[in-house]
Amino acid sequence: MTETPRRLRVLAAMSGGVDSAVAAARAAEAGHDVTGVHLALSANPQSFRTGARGCCTIEDSRDARRAADVIGIPFYVWDLAERFREDVVEDFVAEYEAGRTPNPCLRCNEKIKFAALLDKALALGFDAVATGHYATVVLNEDGSRELHRASDMAKDQSYVLGVLDERQLAHAMFPLGDTLTTKEEIRAEAERRGLAVAKKPDSHDICFIADGDTQGFLANRLGGTAQGDILDESGAKLGTHDGAFGFTIGQRKGLRIGHPAADGKPRYVLDISPVNNTVTVGPAEALDVSSLTAIRPRWCGTAPAGSGTYTAQLRAHGGETPVTAELVDGELRVAFGEPVRGVAPGQAIVLYDGTRVVGSATIATTVRATAALA
Amino acid sequence: MAYLDHAATTPMLPEAVGAMTAHLAVTGNASSLHAAGRRARRTVEEARETLAESLGARPSEVVLTAGGTEADNLAVKGLYWARRDADPRRTRVLASPVEHHAVLDAVHWLGEHEGATVEYLPVDAYGRVHPAALREAIARDPSDVAMATVMWANNEIGTVMPVRELADVAAEFGVPLHADAVQAFGQLDVDFAASGLAAMTVSGHKIGGPYGIGALLLGREYTPVPVLHGGGQERHVRSGTLDVPAVAAFAVAGRIAAEQREWFAREIGGLRDELVAAVRAAVPTAVLGGDPSPGGRLPANAHFTFPGCEGDSLLLLLDAQGIECSTGSACTAGVAQPSHVLLATGTDPDLARGTLRFSLGHTSTADDVAAVAEAIGPAVERARTAGLV
Numbered sequence: 001m002t003e004t005p006r007r008l009r010v011l012a013a014m015s016g017g018v019d020s021a022v023a024a025a026r027a028a029e030a031g032h033d034v035t036g037v038h039l040a041l042s043a044n045p046q047s048f049r050t051g052a053r054g055c056c057t058i059e060d061s062r063d064a065r066r067a068a069d070v071i072g073i074p075f076y077v078w079d080l081a082e083r084f085r086e087d088v089v090e091d092f093v094a095e096y097e098a099g100r101t102p103n104p105c106l107r108c109n110e111k112i113k114f115a116a117l118l119d120k121a122l123a124l125g126f127d128a129v130a131t132g133h134y135a136t137v138v139l140n141e142d143g144s145r146e147l148h149r150a151s152d153m154a155k156d157q158s159y160v161l162g163v164l165d166e167r168q169l170a171h172a173m174f175p176l177g178d179t180l181t182t183k184e185e186i187r188a189e190a191e192r193r194g195l196a197v198a199k200k201p202d203s204h205d206i207c208f209i210a211d212g213d214t215q216g217f218l219a220n221r222l223g224g225t226a227q228g229d230i231l232d233e234s235g236a237k238l239g240t241h242d243g244a245f246g247f248t249i250g251q252r253k254g255l256r257i258g259h260p261a262a263d264g265k266p267r268y269v270l271d272i273s274p275v276n277n278t279v280t281v282g283p284a285e286a287l288d289v290s291s292l293t294a295i296r297p298r299w300c301g302t303a304p305a306g307s308g309t310y311t312a313q314l315r316a317h318g319g320e321t322p323v324t325a326e327l328v329d330g331e332l333r334v335a336f337g338e339p340v341r342g343v344a345p346g347q348a349i350v351l352y353d354g355t356r357v358v359g360s361a362t363i364a365t366t367v368r369a370t371a372a373l374a
Numbered sequence: 375m376a377y378l379d380h381a382a383t384t385p386m387l388p389e390a391v392g393a394m395t396a397h398l399a400v401t402g403n404a405s406s407l408h409a410a411g412r413r414a415r416r417t418v419e420e421a422r423e424t425l426a427e428s429l430g431a432r433p434s435e436v437v438l439t440a441g442g443t444e445a446d447n448l449a450v451k452g453l454y455w456a457r458r459d460a461d462p463r464r465t466r467v468l469a470s471p472v473e474h475h476a477v478l479d480a481v482h483w484l485g486e487h488e489g490a491t492v493e494y495l496p497v498d499a500y501g502r503v504h505p506a507a508l509r510e511a512i513a514r515d516p517s518d519v520a521m522a523t524v525m526w527a528n529n530e531i532g533t534v535m536p537v538r539e540l541a542d543v544a545a546e547f548g549v550p551l552h553a554d555a556v557q558a559f560g561q562l563d564v565d566f567a568a569s570g571l572a573a574m575t576v577s578g579h580k581i582g583g584p585y586g587i588g589a590l591l592l593g594r595e596y597t598p599v600p601v602l603h604g605g606g607q608e609r610h611v612r613s614g615t616l617d618v619p620a621v622a623a624f625a626v627a628g629r630i631a632a633e634q635r636e637w638f639a640r641e642i643g644g645l646r647d648e649l650v651a652a653v654r655a656a657v658p659t660a661v662l663g664g665d666p667s668p669g670g671r672l673p674a675n676a677h678f679t680f681p682g683c684e685g686d687s688l689l690l691l692l693d694a695q696g697i698e699c700s701t702g703s704a705c706t707a708g709v710a711q712p713s714h715v716l717l718a719t720g721t722d723p724d725l726a727r728g729t730l731r732f733s734l735g736h737t738s739t740a741d742d743v744a745a746v747a748e749a750i751g752p753a754v755e756r757a758r759t760a761g762l763v
Binding site (some may be wrong): 035120123 | 690710759
């Protein structure tokens with residue numbers, strides 16, 4: 001005998017893209033009482049899409065409304081621009097200013113979609129917030145919930161949801177999580193459902209930087225150019241840059257060092273020092289990190305006690321790597337089985353046990369493998 | 375379903391639907407000289423006469439437009455241009471700050487692009503322009519005033535303006551006064567001749583007629599510069615082939631609106647009073663917007679501010695229970711902005727976020743009021759919780 005799932009009052013966050021539209025349609029088709037909401041996140045929304053696809057234009061809002069009308073659900077626009085600016089955009093700028101590399105999508109999920117939006121939704125009598133993320137929520141027999149990778153690993157987005165705690169997860173719904181289909185099939189499903197967003201290109205870049213020019217955005221926000229030195233590992237000056245904030249650890253392009261390295265190998269950004277306004281570059285091997293510490297841990301369930309072995313993901317589209325992790329005085333200490341490359345403070349590390357998300361934390365410091373050897 | 379957003383649009387009267395559908399099947403351009411054209415012209419002119427009679431005007435004073443927004447634009451821009459052309463010193467435009475955007479944005483545009491000096495007239499806490507305020511503004515320099523515009527009744531908070539007194543002041547100085555009477559028609563005694571106005575806007579779909587049709591009542595001595603140029607229809611003031619079925623249906627609705635006005639004010643006004651009492655009983659902190667005295671507001675309007683709530687939240691909660699109303703304020707990209715009307719009346723901007731407008735109409739019933747009475751208390755309680763998040 002199959003149990004009839006409870007009819008929930010669901011608030012579907014609709015960006016105007018194909019994934020969130022299909023997610024809302026599936027939630028409605030599953031019998032839930034669905035209301036669509038588009039988050040107005042920009043204080044000055046642009047009328048039309050420019051450059052990189054965003055989710056914050058008036059046209060995106062109209063696309064979302066059109067999809068909601070076709071699905072046959074109520075639709076509203078909620079203005080969360082001020083919260084978004086405070087919690088996501090300003091944090092993004094401050095992190096770069098401090099020489100770190102933030103992930104604003106995680107931040108948005110933690111602070112906006114599953115905080116500001118969820119809290120308002122719950123207060124208004126909704127049971128859950130549904131999004132178009134590819135991830136799976138598993139309900140255990142004891143009533144607890146687990147976040148797992150999406151059925152289709154290639155589309156999995158559990159990394160950007162790794163910041164959710166169990167309370168947030170209890171009210172999260174990911175109708176696309178069990179999709180073992182390609183993006184083309186999601187588009188076909190949208191087409192079949194009569195959703196005009198079926199052919200709309202995917203969004204990739206940071207939504208609040210419409211033209212995709214992160215460097216330009218940061219230069220504008222952080223007061224134009226501030227020339228500083230580009231140094232090698234020994235501290236010798238190789239060139240100058242227009243502001244340390246514009247660099248990311250592991251970056252290779254755009255260094256504009258006139259002459260090649262002595263060994264002829266490409267050089268990468270190894271370190272950014274906002275205090276001295278210097279950027280240190282060196283060979284790829286010097287990027288290898290053997291361990292790290294991470295702060296602000298968030299656990300999906302109870303915090304694990306003692307040392308444990310997990311797999312870790314360090315980037316939104318990164319692979320998995322085996323680690324040993326332990327929580328010491330509220331700080332996560334992580335040792336990699338094999339050195340990993342291109343790990344930057346500010347990024348999130350998400351720990352997995354198999355497909356299950358254990359928790360996440362923000363990388364604070366890294367220990368280089370070469371330094372450890374030296 | 376409790377449809378309480380008649381100020382946005384009201385159901386079309388069956389008689390108007392009948393007239394419209396009957397004429398949709400008839401061919402004829404009202405400007406053509408042959409039989410089909412004559413037939414269409416007869417329909418249009420009969421409709422014009424009916425509308426004129428319903429509004430206390432002469433048939434020649436009825437300039438048909440494609441709706442209220444167009445009529446407002448024609449009045450504001452057209453009269454400004456004509457008066458300025460006649461005397462280049464006349465560049466001052468006087469407007470109430472509580473106008474509908476069709477007037478407000480047209481006035482603003484004249485300021486931005488046509489060298490107009492826009493002056494917003496002071497209003498009291500009910501959003502009313504006093505004749506003394508208009509007198510003061512004109513008397514400062516009567517020679518440089520191009521035109522003035524003050525709506526007959528406010529679409530958000532329902533406050534009725536002293537149109538006759540305002541028109542008298544304007545006439546004393548020879549200044550043309552326009553009034554947007556879109557909300558007033560069918561609810562108040564709207565008599566163009568008795569009003570003393572130079573121009574007056576009415577709209578079809580607010581009185582049980584079709585969308586996309588309206589009229590500018592225009593005194594015969596005024597020739598506004600056209601906004602739309604073309605075939606020279608409608609006194610050469612508004613070009614464009616007339617929408618004969620819509621014109622016919624508009625006239626039918628106009629006639630019925632005028633005939634039923636007293637019934638409407640009494641019966642629908644009575645329902646509105648019950649709704650106001652029910653909301654106040656359920657939510658004692660609710661503040662009625664606009665003039666509380668029955669003679670000072672539109673009989674079908676009930677506007678409230680609910681401290682601590684967001685109007686959007688209330689709208690969502692009531693919508694989910696089949697109660698359809700409005701926050702009363704305009705949207706920018708779907709995001710509700712604090713109403714310019716409330717801000718003009720001196721309402722605190724935070725408070726102005728928590729508004730709802732219930733507007734009744736010819737299909738409203740006691741059941742609609744009962745539905746609001748039952749739902750509003752819990753909705754406000756819930757919206758308050760959400761407002762604190």
